[in-house]
Amino acid sequence: MHETDRDLLPEGLGDRLPQQAWAAQHVRRVAHDVFASHGYDRVEAPILEFEKSLASRMAGVQVRRMFRFVDPVSLRLLALRSDMTAQVARIAATGLANAPRPLRLSYSGAVALIKGDGLDPTRERLQVGAELVGSDSVAAAAEIVELAIEALKAAGATGISVDFTLPDLVDTLGAEALPLPASRIEAVREMLDAKDAGGLVDAGGEGYLPLLYAVGPFASAIEKLAAFDTQGVLASRIAGLREIAERVGDKARITLDPSERHGFEYQSWFGFTIFADGITTSMGRGGTYQILGQTGRNPEPATGFSLYPDPLVEVLAGQDGERRKLFLPLGHDAGIAARQRAIGWSTVAALSDADDPVALGCSHRLEGGEAVAL
Secondary structure, three states: OOHHHHHOOOOOOOOOOHHHHHHHHHHHHHHHHHHHHOOOEEOOOOOEEEHHHHHHOOOOOOHHHOEEEEOOOOOOEEEEOOOOHHHHHHHHHOOOOOOOOOEEEEEEEEEEOOOOEOOEOOOEEEEEEEEEEOOOOHHHHHHHHHHHHHHHHHHOOOOOEEEEEOOOHHHHHHHOOOOOOHHHHHHHHHHHHHOOHHHHHHOOOHHHHHHHHOOEEHHHHHHHHHHHOOOOOOHHHHHHHHHHHHHHHHHOEEEEOOOOOOOOOOOOOOEEEEEOOOOOOOOEEEEEEEEOOOOOOOOEEEEEEEEOOHHHHHHHHOOOOOOOEEEEOOOOOHHHHHHHHHOOOEEEEOOOOOOOOOOOOOOEEEEOOEEEEO
């Protein structure tokens, strides 16, 4: 073992250096400012919980993605959170069970995965989001989509686009309009998600083929979906999508892929993925879901989204913004320095005559009570 191995970090984990840490904090701060302006109260949850709690609050939560180990105190299985949504759901169902509905909550923090997704090896991610608990209405879904767009724009993202989907599409159609035996539902879902026409036919989903073409810009795709829905089974969902799209208006580009399932483990009738120009991966996902009671019964409807802004953090960290650091020489007036900080300056005080203001990243020097550019 080499001596330098002690400084290595596990694969998929990394430090944030000053500029990256600043960018991450900036994204969190402005996002929470947006959330608060719309009445969303911030909550915080521990990074560890009992596995049973994280796994049972919402259908579809995948515990296999979580780091798990035995708690030496309780001797019960603990899990390191991989998604904060389930934790917010628990808070809403327990500590805030008697709070008036609809309940608006926001959160942010780090989550960890056993392994990265696809080509992205990252195993620790920043998650920022908001949940609207107690309403399953189109108005609630539209508010959440608009909130996600506004938060990303405030954080510095541009060219926002949103892709709508219907996570429970196959279940809804398979129940009556296009009947499917239970043994084939998952295969049909997978083939639709993969856009595999041949595989879809082999899975017994030939009647679902038109859905492969009801994709693209919202205006045209929604008409194709409506034409496909000859029995009106999807009528309320289609009307809901139209209303949400109208609310979003020109705030973002809107597309539709009604059979998209990737990343929608627990969403119900509505889901969306959000993108930004210059970012190759999605910025996050959201939609409607159910918060389960302690016995798995009496579910409560909710709508929310989770943003994963690490790619945006990297972009912001790489930008050369205006530096406003004021160098304070030895013997400076502490009162003047305090007033400079009060009007927005960051100050760096000299500790010795050898301190170089330029090397320390300062843009100005305090001389005669004024900030003088270096």
